[in-house]
Amino acid sequence: MIMNNVFVYCEIEDGKVADVSQELLTKGRTLANELNCKLEAIAIGYNLKEIDKQIIPYGVDTLYIADDKRLSPYQTLPHTSIVVKLFKEEKPQIALMGASSVGRDLGPRVSSALHSGLTADCTSLVIGEHFDRKKDKKYENLLYQIRPAFGGNIIATIINPDCRPQMATVREGVMKKEILNTNYKGEIKNLDVKNYVNDADFVVEIIERHVEKSKLNIKGAPIIVAGGYGVGSKENFNLLHELAEVLGGEVGASRAAVDAGFAEHERQIGQTGITVRPKLYIACGISGQIQHRAGMEESAQVIAINTDKEAPINAIADYVITGDVADIIPKMIKYYQKNTK
Amino acid sequence: MKTYNIIVLAKQVPDTRNVGKDAMKADGTINRGALPAIFNPEDLNALEQALRIKDKFPGTTIRILTMGPGRAADIIREGFFRGTDGGILLTDRAFAGSDTLATSYALAQTLKKIDNVDMIIAGRQAIDGDTAQVGPQVAEKLGMLQITYVEEVVELNNDTVTVKRRLENGVEKVRCPLPLVMTVNGSAPDCRARNAKRIMRFKHAKTVTELQKESADYTNMHNSRPELTIPEWTVNDIETDASQLGLSGSPTKVKTIENVVLSAKDSKVLSASDAEIESMMIELIESHTIG
Numbered sequence: 001m002i003m004n005n006v007f008v009y010c011e012i013e014d015g016k017v018a019d020v021s022q023e024l025l026t027k028g029r030t031l032a033n034e035l036n037c038k039l040e041a042i043a044i045g046y047n048l049k050e051i052d053k054q055i056i057p058y059g060v061d062t063l064y065i066a067d068d069k070r071l072s073p074y075q076t077l078p079h080t081s082i083v084v085k086l087f088k089e090e091k092p093q094i095a096l097m098g099a100s101s102v103g104r105d106l107g108p109r110v111s112s113a114l115h116s117g118l119t120a121d122c123t124s125l126v127i128g129e130h131f132d133r134k135k136d137k138k139y140e141n142l143l144y145q146i147r148p149a150f151g152g153n154i155i156a157t158i159i160n161p162d163c164r165p166q167m168a169t170v171r172e173g174v175m176k177k178e179i180l181n182t183n184y185k186g187e188i189k190n191l192d193v194k195n196y197v198n199d200a201d202f203v204v205e206i207i208e209r210h211v212e213k214s215k216l217n218i219k220g221a222p223i224i225v226a227g228g229y230g231v232g233s234k235e236n237f238n239l240l241h242e243l244a245e246v247l248g249g250e251v252g253a254s255r256a257a258v259d260a261g262f263a264e265h266e267r268q269i270g271q272t273g274i275t276v277r278p279k280l281y282i283a284c285g286i287s288g289q290i291q292h293r294a295g296m297e298e299s300a301q302v303i304a305i306n307t308d309k310e311a312p313i314n315a316i317a318d319y320v321i322t323g324d325v326a327d328i329i330p331k332m333i334k335y336y337q338k339n340t341k
Numbered sequence: 342m343k344t345y346n347i348i349v350l351a352k353q354v355p356d357t358r359n360v361g362k363d364a365m366k367a368d369g370t371i372n373r374g375a376l377p378a379i380f381n382p383e384d385l386n387a388l389e390q391a392l393r394i395k396d397k398f399p400g401t402t403i404r405i406l407t408m409g410p411g412r413a414a415d416i417i418r419e420g421f422f423r424g425t426d427g428g429i430l431l432t433d434r435a436f437a438g439s440d441t442l443a444t445s446y447a448l449a450q451t452l453k454k455i456d457n458v459d460m461i462i463a464g465r466q467a468i469d470g471d472t473a474q475v476g477p478q479v480a481e482k483l484g485m486l487q488i489t490y491v492e493e494v495v496e497l498n499n500d501t502v503t504v505k506r507r508l509e510n511g512v513e514k515v516r517c518p519l520p521l522v523m524t525v526n527g528s529a530p531d532c533r534a535r536n537a538k539r540i541m542r543f544k545h546a547k548t549v550t551e552l553q554k555e556s557a558d559y560t561n562m563h564n565s566r567p568e569l570t571i572p573e574w575t576v577n578d579i580e581t582d583a584s585q586l587g588l589s590g591s592p593t594k595v596k597t598i599e600n601v602v603l604s605a606k607d608s609k610v611l612s613a614s615d616a617e618i619e620s621m622m623i624e625l626i627e628s629h630t631i632g
Contacts, residue, residue, distance in 0.1 A: 013510075073513075076477075076487055101508040105489045108474035112442060112481035117592030120472040130596060144596065150357060150469060155599045163592035203486060204517045207503065211511035223631060247631050265528065272471055280630050301630055303621075304608075314608065319621055323613030335619040340632050 005038040005062075006031050007092040007165065009083060010055055011102050012045040012072070013211065017054040020098035020172035025058035027125060027175040028096055034127050035141055037093070038062060042086060044079050046072035052188055059180035061187065068193040070202055073209060074102050077201035080109045085196050087114060092165040094143050096125075099169035107169050117160035118167040119145035121271055123174055123294045130159055143168065148271055148290045155290065173219055173275035174294075216250060216266050222279045223249030226269055226296070229256035230285025230306060231325055237262045239329045240284055246333050252276065254292045257285075270295035284325045288313025305329075343499060344400035345519075347391045348455065349420070350448060350463035350479070351384035351405050353413040357468050378412065380419050383464025385532035387525040390494055391462050392424045392533060398497070402426045404455075408436060408447060414548045417571050421543035422535035427568065430548055433575040438588025441470070445478030447586065450579040452483060460502070461522045465490060473524070480522035487522045488515065492529045548573045 006028045011018040025041060032039040038061035043051050048067045055063050066082050083106065087095065095110075097103035099121045111118035124146040130139040143166040145158040160166040218224065225244040227237055237251070244251045253263035255270055269276055271291040281299035286292060288304070288311055296302075297316055304317035305328050314320045321328055355376035388405070395401040405420040405428035407413050417428035429451065436447050452458065461480075466473035473489070480487035488504055495514065496503040506513045507526050545562060548571045552559055563570045576586065584590055611617040626632040 076489075080481075101490055101510075104473045105477060105487070108441070108472075108477035109481045109487065111474070112445060112478040115442065115592065117440065117442065118472075118474060119593060120470075120474060145593075149598075150355075157596045157598075158593050159596045160592050161594060204488075204515050206513060206515050208514040209511065210513075211508075280625065301625075317608045319611060320608045321611045321613060321618070321621075328613050328618065331613070331615060331618040332622060335615075335622040336626070336631065339619070339623050339626055 004091055004093040004164070005040045006035065007087070007090070007095045008039070008041045008060075009095070009097045009103065009106065010041050010043045010051075011074070011098055011100060012043060012048070012051065015047065015051070017043070017051065018098060018100065018172070019177065020100055020103075020170070022054070022058055023172065023175040023177040024096045024098065024170060025055065025060060026177045026180075027170070028094075029059035029180060031094060031125065031127060031143070032059075032061075035093070040064065040090070040092065042066070042083065044071050044074075044082055046070075052186070056186035056188075057179045057182050057184050058177070059184055062189060063186055064189050064191055066191045066193050066196060068197075070197075071193070073206065074106075075202070075204055075206075076105055076109060077203070078197045079106055080113065081198065081201050082191070082193070082196040083110050084113045086191070087165060095165040095167045097167070097169050099171040103169050107167060111167050114163075114165070116163040116165055116167055117158075118169070119147060119158045119160075120169050122147045122168045122170050123271060125168060125170070130161060132161065142166070148294055171271070171273075171275060218250045218252055218267060218269070218274055219276055221250035221276070223247045223282070224252045224269070224276055224278045224280070224296075224299075225249055225282045225284065226252035226254065226286060227257050227262060227284045227325070228254040228286030228292075229260055229262075230287070230308075231257060231262060232285065234262050236326055239326060243282070243329050243333055246336060247280075249278070249280075252296075254286045254289075283313050283317070284329070286313050287311045288316070342398060342400065344398050344402070345394060345459040345497070346457050347394065347401060347403045347460045347462060348452065348458050349384070349388050349391050349403060349405045349425070350461060350476070351388065351407050351416050351420070352381045352464075352467045353378050353407065353409050353416050354381045354467050354469040355379075378415070380416055381464055381467045381469075383466060383468075383525060383527050385464070386527055386529040387462045387464045387523075388420060388423060388425070389530055389532040390491065390523070390525050391460075394460075394494060394497060395424065404428050406431065406448065406451060408432070408444065408451075411548065411550055411573075414551060414571055414573075418543060418546050419535075421546055422540050423533060424536065424539065428571060430571055430573045431575075431579075432573055435576040435581075435583070435586050438591065439586070440591035440593045441472050441474040442478060442593075443586055443588075443591040445475045445482055446590070447576075447579070447581070448475070449479050449482035450581050451574060452479070454579055459500075459519045461485070461520075463522070463524050465524045465526050476522055476524035483522070485520055485522050486517055487524070488517060489524045491523045491525045494523075543569065545569055546571055 010021040040062040252269040271294040303319040408431040492507040
């Protein structure tokens with residue numbers, strides 16, 4: 001019997017399952033409990049004999065494994081072929097993927113092949129119902145795919161009433177990962193890869209590949225000094241670096257600051273960047289669009305420095321300082337040093 | 342010398358990066374009029390990649406395909422100013438309310454009408470939705486290979502292309518056969534500026550609908566210079582299954598839209614005075630938040 005379960009695509013690099021996939025497994029477990037169905041996962045790659053140990057403890061009931069030398073590193077066509085065929089066989093009701101360069105390459109291709117809806121970069125996933133007035137039809141147990149939209153001025157709840165699976169991508173760090181039980185009993189099903197791919201899927205030749213983990217550790221930093229467009233220049237951003245260094249933190253940036261060239265893309269915090277939960281978040285010249293707040297609103301404490309008294313960021317700040325970043329940051333450095341020595 | 346037939350997919354988007362206070366109406370809906378319509382930034386990166394291919398392989402043709410309302414003809418004109426050979430405006434109320442899947446269906450059905458396309462190049466994503474879905478979905482619907490996150494076309498050799506991809510944690514260089522769909526990253530080179538001579542040459546480029554609002558002189562000019570007439574295609578110019586179009590053909594539905602309302606925290610409001618900054622720093626040190 002087809003169970004219409006919850007499925008998570010597990011991304012694998014160098015034998016390690018990506019954090020974002022494990023975060024989605026934890027989310028998927030919660031959704032499966034609520035829907036009273038199984039949580040299933042798919043791992044595609046090479047040398048995956050031990051991979052179950054990084055997947056099943058998150059509460060996975062069935063793990064499908066496609067293990068073949070040609071399947072690592074990730075390539076669009078063979079991974080799509082496997083996922084599409086497996087989804088046609090298993091008919092999941094929900095499928096989740098990381099909003100990573102892999103998930104955002106694979107997800108839309110799979111959704112197009114299956115004619116199922118896909119919502120990108122969700123910040124929240126919950127189960128709910130829907131009543132369609134036109135059709136006079138009630139839908140139960142739909143996946144609400146919630147995300148900021150339109151420059152962050154609105155929060156949209158997207159549903160896929162009629163097409164399955166309901167697909168969503170989520171950025172790393174948005175959901176929390178948690179091992180359910182190190183001895184969780186899940187079933188492993190090894191797929192016969194040749195039945196799932198065609199030779200024509202392997203037309204891309206990977207000539208070179210440098211995978212480098214980002215040297216920055218913004219996600220793990222206890223203190224983040226983040227700058228927005230209001231910082232005004234790359235030179236002013238140096239002040240943020242000074243403050244971060246003095247406090248033992250990292251520098252983050254809003255999308256507007258990255259777009260303006262004030263900071264590198266790796267530092268972008270928000271819905272389309274990194275999600276952080278530091279002890280202290282110092283927002284400098286950041287207005288605080290919802291898309292930015294989505295990436296930092298779980299910070300334990302927030303200081304907002306802004307010339308605009310009405311900036312949205314002020315509403316979620318513990319300290320609101322109205323003034324110029326170039327004036328205030330040197331004072332913060334000065335009084336930090338004075339009072340710690 | 343080998344030449345290529347390139348289609349650039351581009352979108353006119355509201356400039357969500359510069360949303361002012363008047364972007365939202367009092368009733369919580371979006372005031373689209375307050376947002377300037379611009380060429381989607383990463384589509385300009387895509388256009389530049391196409392133009393660089395044309396620089397190296399003269400005789401290559403570049404056309405822009407854009408779907409949108411009549412004013413999206415600006416995208417085709419902008420392309421002319423920067424070096425394209427033409428474009429198609431796909432415009433019809435039947436496409437209104439399309440999600441990414443319905444959009445890619447309409448675009449793919451249009452592309453099926455265009456023969457011998459070697460490369461379809463698009464921006465990675467559009468700033469009004471940030472989904473990065475339309476490129477891969479168009480590729481799937483055409484049964485074509487897709488290469489996403491392209492930063493540079495390194496080499497083009499007959500029917501083989503080598504590109505550098507910029508991934509979130511590294512770079513990848515791949516070689517693949519044409520035809521294919523490429524989506525170009527914002528980290529790729531910016532698009533060249535408009536060319537003054539081309540502005541003079543193409544500023545009168547108009548769609549048929551736009552021409553109808555102009556004087557007879559315009560029609561005469563377009564009769565003698567047909568390259569100025571921007572083709573407008575409607576749903577009648579392509580083969581479609583109506584159940585896959587527009588709002589009703591979109592698997593995803595917007596259930597609710599909430600205006601963002603902030604519940605204010607109890608915050609301490611400080612001036613920039615030395616005394617107030619110092620007392621804040623002392624509080625943070627004492628609570629072991631810092632130090």
